[in-house]
Amino acid sequence: MRRRLIPVNVVIAALLFILLSLEPDQTKPPAAVMERGKTVYTKECLTCHQADGLGVQRMNPPLAKTEWVLGPKARLIKIVVNGLTDPIEIDGDTFHNPMPPHPHLTDQQVADVLTYVRNSFGNKASAVTIREVKKVRAEKKS
Amino acid sequence: MKTIKWYLSCLVFTCMIVVSACAEENKNISDTTAILPAGSVNPGLTLPDGFTATTVAENLGSVRHIAVSSNGDIYAKLEKLKDGKGILLLKGGNATAVSSFGNYPGTGISIKDGYLYASSNSAVYRYKLNANNEVENPGKPETIIKGLTDRGQHNSKSITLDDAGNIYVNIGAPSNSCQVQDRAVGSKGQDPCPILEYAGGIWQFKAGTPGQEFKDGVRYATGIRNSVALSWNSSANELYVLQHGRDDLHRMFDDLYTTKDNAELPAEEFLLAKKGSNFGWPYCYYDGKQQKKILAPEYGGDAKTQGRCESVDKPIMAFPAHLAPNALLFYTGSQFPEKYKNGAFIAFHGSWNRAPEPQAGFFVVFVPMKDGKPSGEWEVFADGFAGSDEKKASGRVDYRPCGLAQAPDGALYVSDDNKGNIWKITYNGK
Numbered sequence: 001m002r003r004r005l006i007p008v009n010v011v012i013a014a015l016l017f018i019l020l021s022l023e024p025d026q027t028k029p030p031a032a033v034m035e036r037g038k039t040v041y042t043k044e045c046l047t048c049h050q051a052d053g054l055g056v057q058r059m060n061p062p063l064a065k066t067e068w069v070l071g072p073k074a075r076l077i078k079i080v081v082n083g084l085t086d087p088i089e090i091d092g093d094t095f096h097n098p099m100p101p102h103p104h105l106t107d108q109q110v111a112d113v114l115t116y117v118r119n120s121f122g123n124k125a126s127a128v129t130i131r132e133v134k135k136v137r138a139e140k141k142s
Numbered sequence: 143m144k145t146i147k148w149y150l151s152c153l154v155f156t157c158m159i160v161v162s163a164c165a166e167e168n169k170n171i172s173d174t175t176a177i178l179p180a181g182s183v184n185p186g187l188t189l190p191d192g193f194t195a196t197t198v199a200e201n202l203g204s205v206r207h208i209a210v211s212s213n214g215d216i217y218a219k220l221e222k223l224k225d226g227k228g229i230l231l232l233k234g235g236n237a238t239a240v241s242s243f244g245n246y247p248g249t250g251i252s253i254k255d256g257y258l259y260a261s262s263n264s265a266v267y268r269y270k271l272n273a274n275n276e277v278e279n280p281g282k283p284e285t286i287i288k289g290l291t292d293r294g295q296h297n298s299k300s301i302t303l304d305d306a307g308n309i310y311v312n313i314g315a316p317s318n319s320c321q322v323q324d325r326a327v328g329s330k331g332q333d334p335c336p337i338l339e340y341a342g343g344i345w346q347f348k349a350g351t352p353g354q355e356f357k358d359g360v361r362y363a364t365g366i367r368n369s370v371a372l373s374w375n376s377s378a379n380e381l382y383v384l385q386h387g388r389d390d391l392h393r394m395f396d397d398l399y400t401t402k403d404n405a406e407l408p409a410e411e412f413l414l415a416k417k418g419s420n421f422g423w424p425y426c427y428y429d430g431k432q433q434k435k436i437l438a439p440e441y442g443g444d445a446k447t448q449g450r451c452e453s454v455d456k457p458i459m460a461f462p463a464h465l466a467p468n469a470l471l472f473y474t475g476s477q478f479p480e481k482y483k484n485g486a487f488i489a490f491h492g493s494w495n496r497a498p499e500p501q502a503g504f505f506v507v508f509v510p511m512k513d514g515k516p517s518g519e520w521e522v523f524a525d526g527f528a529g530s531d532e533k534k535a536s537g538r539v540d541y542r543p544c545g546l547a548q549a550p551d552g553a554l555y556v557s558d559d560n561k562g563n564i565w566k567i568t569y570n571g572k
Contacts (some may be wrong), residue, residue: 025208033534036339043393043396044393045496046392046497047389047390047404047495047497048390050494050497050536050537051497051498052536052538053350054511056494056537057542057560058221059295059494060494064471081324083326085324087294091155093222094294096294096295096297097294098295098324098325100323100324100325100326100327100329101323101326101510102327103326104329105326130318134217
């Protein structure tokens with residue numbers, strides 16, 4: 001009998017291991033949060049930032065793989081809560097439409113939608129908590 | 143055993159799908175490559191019988207408006223500088239002989255009475271053309287108008303010139319509907335809207351007087367949110383513009399407008415702008431189904447009430463919502479069949495604000511005109527810029543029509559600001 005250099009079962013085990021370690025769901029936020037976040041996104045964000053999160057040329061910035069979304073959470077929360085009127089630049093492109101403030105969203109809704117955005121469109125980043133939203137809103141009042 | 147068989151057949155089936163999908167993709171890729179070389183004929187565009195489109199240039203950058211001189215040179219205005227320059231010259235309409243000048247980005251470009259006019263987002267410049275119709279001094283334009291409002295949003299200073307020495311400039315409103323806080327849910331509309339004093343209309347200046355400022359202009363027509371497409375019609379001796387209507391009705395007023403209403407309201411308006419015309423923005427919008435101006439919800443409207451909007455000027459034609467008319471050209475050539483003479487070609491940039499409903503537009507439309515008024519329904523003239531129905535619906539299109547110009551031989555040029563292509567459409571039918 002011909003001896004294989006690496007036994008078949010080892011190969012299978014290795015393949016399974018690789019497949020499992022590629023599994024992206026391990027750090028993904030709970031489905032319920034993503035679902036709630038998507039509901040807020042569809043109502044409040046989709047028209048401008050689009051279903052694929054890639055925004056609109058010259059007007060509305062993309063939310064996919066940008067430092068504005070994946071970077072400091074406090075800055076991101078501030079933009080959603082207070083809005084942003086200055087044009088922003090991403091990869092040499094300028095986006096002109098204003099981001100309206102969202103005083104009508106609850107802390108929970110802001111946390112949900114930002115967690116959703118930070119984990120959709122190819123993004124993968126830590127969840128935004130209600131406590132973090134509360135902190136930013138408290139700073140605004142003071 | 144049965145399970146293994148089932149798995150195997152699934153595996154084979156999946157492979158087949160993958161293989162056929164790859165084949166499909168390859169087919170698309172080769173089609174696209176076939177489209178790409180400049181000079182290719184009918185590059186994926188659909189046109190009426192007898193018309194042919196040729197790609198004369200590609201990947202020039204963000205080409206907004208274009209102008210063609212009597213010797214066939216094409217000038218293209220860039221919205222984003224390329225190698226530090228904002229105007230491209232395609233000598234004799236030839237894409238292999240491109241030079242550039244002008245260190246400002248912008249949209250407007252036009253040729254009139256021996257001058258090339260071009261705009262930045264806050265000023266208008268002009269360059270003298272010599273006896274050979276070439277720009278004499280590309281590095282030293284005269285500044286005709288300066289200091290116009292530029293707050294990013296709706297800042298395209300589209301231009302057109304009449305036959306009496308005047309230039310008309312779009313000063314778009316840096317706002318959606320003049321709310322206290324732009325696009326904020328619950329924020330009221332300002333009444334009166336202070337923006338109308340310095341934007342939201344068309345201003346008239348002297349075409350030949352350098353150094354004019356905003357205060358030297360005359361507010362020619364008001365109540366226009368933004369009009370990237372405008373053109374003087376020499377046969378009617380009137381100014382025509384197309385308005386980009388307001389949007390965001392569902393997000394801000396979901397009790398009055400569904401997502402479908404949001405996609406279908408308001409109509410994009412074709413306007414005959416006379417001196418003193420008022421088309422009602424931000425207080426009013428045009429509902430294409432009800433065929434009347436409706437009071438905007440920021441000003442107490444309920445999607446039906448007209449109120450103060452009964453008396454504002456109406457459009458001469460309404461188009462589906464959010465298609466973004468970006469260029470208007472009255473055809474004066476004799477190459478195209480008789481029905482096109484003095485009619486209007488309109489380039490629609492295509493929508494983004496119909497989401498989550500499918501996007502629309504991305505085509506060039508023709509409107510037959512007689513005595514300065516539409517004499518029939520509008521029809522799609524050139525289509526296929528999107529690339530496919532799926533791309534059109536998602537808004538992730540190949541090309542976005544943005545500029546129009548008429549060649550000396552009567553052909554029609556169309557420009558795109560997504561990749562920077564220019565097509566020449568000619569008629570060779572009998």
